[in-house]
Amino acid sequence: MLRFVGRRLWNGGLTLAALVTLTFFVMRLAPGGPFSRNRKISPEVQANIEAAFHLDEPLWMQFGRFVWGVLRLDLGPSTRHRDYSVNDLIASGLPYSLTIGFWAVVVAALVGVALGVAGALRRNGVTDYAAGIIGVTGIAIPIFVIGPVAQVVFGLKLEWLPIGGWDGTWRSLVLPVLVLALPNIAYISRLTRTSMIETLRENYIRTARAKGIGGRRVLWRHTLTGALLPVIAYLGPATAAIITGSILIETVFAVPGIGRHFVDAALNRDYPLVMGITLLYGGLLILFNIATDVVRAILDPRIRHER
Amino acid sequence: MMEFRTGLRGLLAGVAMALACAAGPALAETGVLDRGIGSEWSSLDPQVNFDAAAGLILMDAYEGLVVYGPGGGVLPGAAESWTASEDGKTYTFTLREELKWSNGDPIKAQEFVDSVFRTLDPATVSEKGYYFYSVVKIKGAEAIANGEAKDASGLGVAAPDDRTVVIEMETPAPHILNIMGAFQIPPLHGPSYAANGAAGFVDPAKLVSNGAYVITEVVPQSHVLLEKNPNYWDAANVKIEKVKYHVTEDVSTEFKRFQAGEIDVTYDIPVNQLEELKTTMPDSLFISPSTETTYYSFNLTRPELQDVNVRTALSWAIDRELLQDKIVKGGAIPSYSYAGGFDPDYKGPMMPGAEMAQDDREAKAKELMAAAGFGPDNPLKLTIVTTVAEDRVRLAQGVALMWKQVLGVEATVEPQERKAWLDTFYAGTWDVFADNLVGDFAGAETFLAYMRPSAEPGYNWVKPEYDAQMDVAATMPDKASRDAELAKAEKILLDDVIFAPIAIEPSRILVSPKVKGWVPSAAGYYNSQYLTLEP
Numbered sequence: 055m056l057r058f059v060g061r062r063l064w065n066g067g068l069t070l071a072a073l074v075t076l077t078f079f080v081m082r083l084a085p086g087g088p089f090s091r092n093r094k095i096s097p098e099v100q101a102n103i104e105a106a107f108h109l110d111e112p113l114w115m116q117f118g119r120f121v122w123g124v125l126r127l128d129l130g131p132s133t134r135h136r137d138y139s140v141n142d143l144i145a146s147g148l149p150y151s152l153t154i155g156f157w158a159v160v161v162a163a164l165v166g167v168a169l170g171v172a173g174a175l176r177r178n179g180v181t182d183y184a185a186g187i188i189g190v191t192g193i194a195i196p197i198f199v200i201g202p203v204a205q206v207v208f209g210l211k212l213e214w215l216p217i218g219g220w221d222g223t224w225r226s227l228v229l230p231v232l233v234l235a236l237p238n239i240a241y242i243s244r245l246t247r248t249s250m251i252e253t254l255r256e257n258y259i260r261t262a263r264a265k266g267i268g269g270r271r272v273l274w275r276h277t278l279t280g281a282l283l284p285v286i287a288y289l290g291p292a293t294a295a296i297i298t299g300s301i302l303i304e305t306v307f308a309v310p311g312i313g314r315h316f317v318d319a320a321l322n323r324d325y326p327l328v329m330g331i332t333l334l335y336g337g338l339l340i341l342f343n344i345a346t347d348v349v350r351a352i353l354d355p356r357i358r359h360e361r
Numbered sequence: 362m363m364e365f366r367t368g369l370r371g372l373l374a375g376v377a378m379a380l381a382c383a384a385g386p387a388l389a390e391t392g393v394l395d396r397g398i399g400s401e402w403s404s405l406d407p408q409v410n411f412d413a414a415a416g417l418i419l420m421d422a423y424e425g426l427v428v429y430g431p432g433g434g435v436l437p438g439a440a441e442s443w444t445a446s447e448d449g450k451t452y453t454f455t456l457r458e459e460l461k462w463s464n465g466d467p468i469k470a471q472e473f474v475d476s477v478f479r480t481l482d483p484a485t486v487s488e489k490g491y492y493f494y495s496v497v498k499i500k501g502a503e504a505i506a507n508g509e510a511k512d513a514s515g516l517g518v519a520a521p522d523d524r525t526v527v528i529e530m531e532t533p534a535p536h537i538l539n540i541m542g543a544f545q546i547p548p549l550h551g552p553s554y555a556a557n558g559a560a561g562f563v564d565p566a567k568l569v570s571n572g573a574y575v576i577t578e579v580v581p582q583s584h585v586l587l588e589k590n591p592n593y594w595d596a597a598n599v600k601i602e603k604v605k606y607h608v609t610e611d612v613s614t615e616f617k618r619f620q621a622g623e624i625d626v627t628y629d630i631p632v633n634q635l636e637e638l639k640t641t642m643p644d645s646l647f648i649s650p651s652t653e654t655t656y657y658s659f660n661l662t663r664p665e666l667q668d669v670n671v672r673t674a675l676s677w678a679i680d681r682e683l684l685q686d687k688i689v690k691g692g693a694i695p696s697y698s699y700a701g702g703f704d705p706d707y708k709g710p711m712m713p714g715a716e717m718a719q720d721d722r723e724a725k726a727k728e729l730m731a732a733a734g735f736g737p738d739n740p741l742k743l744t745i746v747t748t749v750a751e752d753r754v755r756l757a758q759g760v761a762l763m764w765k766q767v768l769g770v771e772a773t774v775e776p777q778e779r780k781a782w783l784d785t786f787y788a789g790t791w792d793v794f795a796d797n798l799v800g801d802f803a804g805a806e807t808f809l810a811y812m813r814p815s816a817e818p819g820y821n822w823v824k825p826e827y828d829a830q831m832d833v834a835a836t837m838p839d840k841a842s843r844d845a846e847l848a849k850a851e852k853i854l855l856d857d858v859i860f861a862p863i864a865i866e867p868s869r870i871l872v873s874p875k876v877k878g879w880v881p882s883a884a885g886y887y888n889s890q891y892l893t894l895e896p
Binding site for chain 1: 400401403404405406409410483486488490491506507508559560562563580581582583584607608609610611613614615617618620621623778779780781782783784785
């Protein structure tokens, strides 16, 4: 098992290094720079600004500087948010993204699995159809439609919840969490349902029933463990995507997380911030994938004995 | 971290409530003004920030030598009075007596000198130094910005005593008062800067300021909270206790937050709802000209565009009123000049042909185009490079359509992301550039100075007469005669038709009916200290 994890970590590290290197150089291909302005400032001042951020150095040297910074866990200063370093910005935004992401994953997993199981057990019943409708709606209607509609209904018409911002209470969490969870509820319930139906037909379930094990125990212990494998495989990368902040959710609900930096930093050519976010997101994605593999390996012996 | 913030906020709310209860009948005058600042502020460092959104926060927190009152007019700020020398090159400001920083320290004249020096000092990496060596030419300023001078000894800003700031310029500049506000010259509190450096500007525990408000909470990407500064000289007339600036990236969300009462003053509005808002919220909607002008520049290195008649035809074929009323619909004001329209005292010229009706202009344009050898068999082909913003693209498409219909010109619109668009300009890879410029103040000079071929070579406009006329204007110490000379320069500029004037961009703001005292300001100066809140 340890070798399994070690191998995954090594591969993950290589992937991350490749990702970061590629991003660094591709970013520089885009025209414009962090200090492009439509008012020409004197060449001396412009040169001085660029020198302060080492933009005057050859690209390989800047890359070396970045790598050296990463090794010291220092991602450098942001060129757009002059008051903060990239470390500061991540430290300030990540807790918000994590909070919303964590609850969205919890809600999506619980509701999604429940709907999926209910649908599989009462196939073609009312619950199944209801779950199906929620599934299709959640997948088909994008967040930038559901979000504003939810704001109008719950914020403006019913006045139950704030439209956006972060007031420090649970109330500002509700809408972003639910809207973020919705498409995931949809995927998870569909995945669970299909997988449940398949698993219920497996021989080992029939064997368990034949051995006289109670229906409830077969369901919880045998069927669900097997049926959840694809759900877990989905949840790993999905969790990484959800907790590192959804750009749309954070934009629509004015959440001060880090998701918004994804687009803003690239548009403003804030190279250090782009690199910091890429590193964080890439790292988390790889880690969650490894974690998923480990969990699956624990649940399913076939996986850990591969190769 | 979040628990801490929540805790702090709870504590603050508790304190505020306790204060409110203690204040008793004065309750009506207190409260929180919630203001939108769009997507994000870039910096709260008063000498570094160059961003309008952060400027709103900084102008509440700091005060310059002058302050811009309701509508943006110049009022005495930290300086109670000032005098100009006969030649208009020296301004002497006298500070108010007993001026205090938010922590109670006395404000010294030298702290304004330190501010200018820090802005110019290359180590600060500020883009604002050009206010002092370009917008007005303060002695010695450029040498500091270029790194030639290492200290303030040669700088034409001096504090002979604690209450006097003397500014010496190389050329007279009656517009100097337009750059003596908190955005350009906020004083620098020496002890806290020495102790904390720039990090102190975002740390409410260490921050010392001199404006009507002090910053008491900063959460990046979320909000900045300010509270009334009891040590401000005019604190008795500051009615609103707290001002909270909210970041809301999405303009539709900001609008909904306004509707729900979470935000009292927005930063912008969703442009596509402008027409509807005019009827549904007429009392809240403020549409007024800003100091941003849009014009379509012609690339003078393109052989086809070197003919002034072709450029004139292109300019005349644009129906500016129709463009704004029916196509863009963003509240912009159609424009036939470049630098006029911001300052009622400035009587500038109009573009050639402005006196004609649009139909006549179009008829003449067709003739000019035919005379230049372009026709149905030989159409002029152009590319308009614009930014990707929705209304900008619509504008470019509208212009292209008019050129097609009136002149048979085949224009394609190439939207580019903002940073790429800026680079394209200097690379010269454009035929027509959808240009815009935000003036440094609501006056003609800021626009005309920018167009000097010596100042902006990107237009490839060779015109020594224009530079010479601007040099003449720059020697005029009084505003009236200076404006007259500037108007002559603008005529040279407009007669050459190196661009087609399009419009003056508006500022579009929703203000809740409970906020009183809101007066539109072209330069975008809206200090909270002049506003009141009704319960």
